[in-house]
Amino acid sequence: MLEGFGPILRKDLRLEVRTGESTVVLVSISVLILVVMVLAFGPAGARRAEVAAGALWTALIFAGTMGATRALLSERESGCLRGLLLSPVEPATIYAAKLSVAMIFMAQAGIAVLVVLVLFFNLDFGGALLRLLPVFLLGIVGLAALCTLLATVSGRVRAGAMLLPVMVVPLFAPALIAGSKASAAVLAGQPLGAVITWLKLLGAFDVLFVTAGYLLFEHVIFED
Amino acid sequence: MKNPISIGLAAATCLSMVAALFMVFVYVPTEAEQGIVQRIFYFHLPCAWVAFLGFGIVALAGGLYLWLGHKVWDDLSYAAAELGMLFCTLVLVTGSIWAKPIWGVWWTWDSRLTTTFILWLLYGSYLLLRAFADDTDGIARFAAVLGIVGVLDIPIIIISVRLWRTIHPAVLLTRQGEHGLQDLRMVATLLVSLAAFTIMFVWLLWMRVATLRLRTRIVRLRRTLALRELAEAHR
Numbered sequence: 001m002l003e004g005f006g007p008i009l010r011k012d013l014r015l016e017v018r019t020g021e022s023t024v025v026l027v028s029i030s031v032l033i034l035v036v037m038v039l040a041f042g043p044a045g046a047r048r049a050e051v052a053a054g055a056l057w058t059a060l061i062f063a064g065t066m067g068a069t070r071a072l073l074s075e076r077e078s079g080c081l082r083g084l085l086l087s088p089v090e091p092a093t094i095y096a097a098k099l100s101v102a103m104i105f106m107a108q109a110g111i112a113v114l115v116v117l118v119l120f121f122n123l124d125f126g127g128a129l130l131r132l133l134p135v136f137l138l139g140i141v142g143l144a145a146l147c148t149l150l151a152t153v154s155g156r157v158r159a160g161a162m163l164l165p166v167m168v169v170p171l172f173a174p175a176l177i178a179g180s181k182a183s184a185a186v187l188a189g190q191p192l193g194a195v196i197t198w199l200k201l202l203g204a205f206d207v208l209f210v211t212a213g214y215l216l217f218e219h220v221i222f223e224d
Numbered sequence: 225m226k227n228p229i230s231i232g233l234a235a236a237t238c239l240s241m242v243a244a245l246f247m248v249f250v251y252v253p254t255e256a257e258q259g260i261v262q263r264i265f266y267f268h269l270p271c272a273w274v275a276f277l278g279f280g281i282v283a284l285a286g287g288l289y290l291w292l293g294h295k296v297w298d299d300l301s302y303a304a305a306e307l308g309m310l311f312c313t314l315v316l317v318t319g320s321i322w323a324k325p326i327w328g329v330w331w332t333w334d335s336r337l338t339t340t341f342i343l344w345l346l347y348g349s350y351l352l353l354r355a356f357a358d359d360t361d362g363i364a365r366f367a368a369v370l371g372i373v374g375v376l377d378i379p380i381i382i383i384s385v386r387l388w389r390t391i392h393p394a395v396l397l398t399r400q401g402e403h404g405l406q407d408l409r410m411v412a413t414l415l416v417s418l419a420a421f422t423i424m425f426v427w428l429l430w431m432r433v434a435t436l437r438l439r440t441r442i443v444r445l446r447r448t449l450a451l452r453e454l455a456e457a458h459r
Contacts, residue, residue: 174384
């Protein structure tokens with residue numbers, strides 16, 4: 001069922017290793033967003049964990065929409081999409097591959113953000129960061145699922161790439177609430193058990209949107 | 225538009241709206257604690273109901289469009305989104321008018337307010353997409369997918385925002401299972417108002433779909449005409 005998944009993923013990653021475009025852009029954008037947040041809110045104070053969590057998720061959302069756009073636009077730019085659609089690969093498989101690529105891009109940006117976050121907010125590198133990992137991973141799965149499905153609009157509509165965040169942010173709002181609340185609690189030193197409700201919500205969001213994307217992708221990926 | 229269904233819907237809208245207005249302003253007793261401003265509720269809740277109904281139709285018609293591929297489903301979905309946006313805006317506006325004297329603020333990040341606001345943003349992004357795009361088959365399919373995904377999102381939005389915070393009054397059922405509306409006349413007014421808004425929504429939807437159908441026809445006719453002219457010029 002997932003025939004063709006490996007080659008697409010390998011091709012995108014090889015392209016990225018050779019050019020490094022997406023990594024450089026995404027990492028710098030997300031770190032810059034973090035800098036903006038720190039400058040605007042100040043690093044210290046009682047609400048340190050909340051500001052840090054908010055900065056993390058703001059950076060992730062914008063890195064996510066850009067990463068997913070890159071993953072799909074590279075196909076459209078050089079006319080690869082036609083070949084991909086003509087090949088006996090299911091659209092759902094293309095979705096799965098692109099979702100994985102987008103997730104890897106987001107994870108890269110996210111890790112860069114986390115490192116800078118620790119430095120800027122004087123968090124400790126130990127347990128809190130480790131406990132943040134499940135929240136972070138559950139968050140980027142849902143975000144990547146949503147962005148990959150909707151990023152197909154860019155290149156087809158005027159200002160499509162700009163329209164993507166406009167569509168993604170309201171849809172992602174529930175996961176954003178859950179993710180930033182859970183991250184803030186974890187960064188403030190609470191155990192994972194305290195945020196289990198938020199984790200469940202993130203999990204439900206992921207399952208829903210990965211399934212929806214997997215089923216609906218064939219309707220949005222085609223050559224005009 | 226001179227179609228018996230359209231005329232019937234228009235007449236039913238007028239009659240039920242007049243009845244609803246009469247009941248809201250004359251018949252129903254003033255609520256003891258909140259006073260006169262509570263009457264806006266008989267418009268507020270029906271607006272919310274049709275806004276949700278609109279959302280449901282966007283997704284349903286979008287699904288039917290993906291399945292059957294007939295343009296009429298796309299038109300229905302577009303029309304429902306436009307009306308949904310209108311009524312969602314009215315929900316936020318009437319809610320604010322009510323909230324100022326009762327809560328002391330125009331806006332607060334209560335769970336239902338936040339949910340409605342996120343829905344409003346969803347409608348907004350859907351309509352922006354349609355406004356930016358050319359009227360092609362591709363964008364219709366994309367819009368259908370966006371509508372479906374948006375509706376799938378609603379339960380999660382509701383749950384997440386409820387966990388986030390809530391102070392909205394329990395109008396229909398409180399946690400103890402009591403009615404927020406004590407007087408039977410209030411319930412009757414609400415029901416008539418709900419019916420009036422629903423009929424009005426159907427009527428507006430009907431007219432809007434008819435307009436969109438006409439637009440599709442004009443586009444097609446123009447295209448045929450252009451092709452014919454081109455063919456004649458070549459001859």
